[in-house]
Amino acid sequence: MTPRRVVATGTFDILHPGHLYYLSESRKLGDELWVIVARDKNVKHKPYPILPEEQRRTMIAALKPVDHAILGDQTDMFRPIEEIRPDIITIGFNQYFDEKKLKSQLAARWLRAEVVRIGRYADGDLASSRLIVQRIVDARGGDQRG
Numbered sequence: 001m002t003p004r005r006v007v008a009t010g011t012f013d014i015l016h017p018g019h020l021y022y023l024s025e026s027r028k029l030g031d032e033l034w035v036i037v038a039r040d041k042n043v044k045h046k047p048y049p050i051l052p053e054e055q056r057r058t059m060i061a062a063l064k065p066v067d068h069a070i071l072g073d074q075t076d077m078f079r080p081i082e083e084i085r086p087d088i089i090t091i092g093f094n095q096y097f098d099e100k101k102l103k104s105q106l107a108a109r110w111l112r113a114e115v116v117r118i119g120r121y122a123d124g125d126l127a128s129s130r131l132i133v134q135r136i137v138d139a140r141g142g143d144q145r146g
């Protein structure tokens with residue numbers, strides 16, 4: 001019997017509890033969790049990542065819910081999906097995917113994965129890389145000591 005594969009995607013810059021929640025909830029939906037980490041050059045919808053792509057992939061690969069962590073394709077975001085052939089693709093509550101459009105794009109490539117949006121991590125306001133960076137800037141300002 002083939003395992004039920006789930007794919008989660010994201011930038012995963014500065015890991016936080018929201019990321020772990022997203023990946024843990026995604027893992028519950030299947031037998032195998034594949035995570036596609038965004039390439040540095042493909043991150044255009046938010047500030048450029050602080051951590052380089054390979055370091056972000058390494059951090060994701062080390063997390064307990066994750067079975068496989070790979071870097072995305074630099075030119076075609078669907079290429080890894082075609083190779084993995086998941087049963088489910090999860091998207092985070094704040095990811096900029098139009099679910100109907102994504103389903104249509106998948107169908108055009110004969111990919112029949114279900115698309116599931118994972119809800120928001122509700123415990124605390126620091127479940128966002130952007131908010132963590134802002135907190136650091138506010139707390140440390142120009143202080144360059146550690």
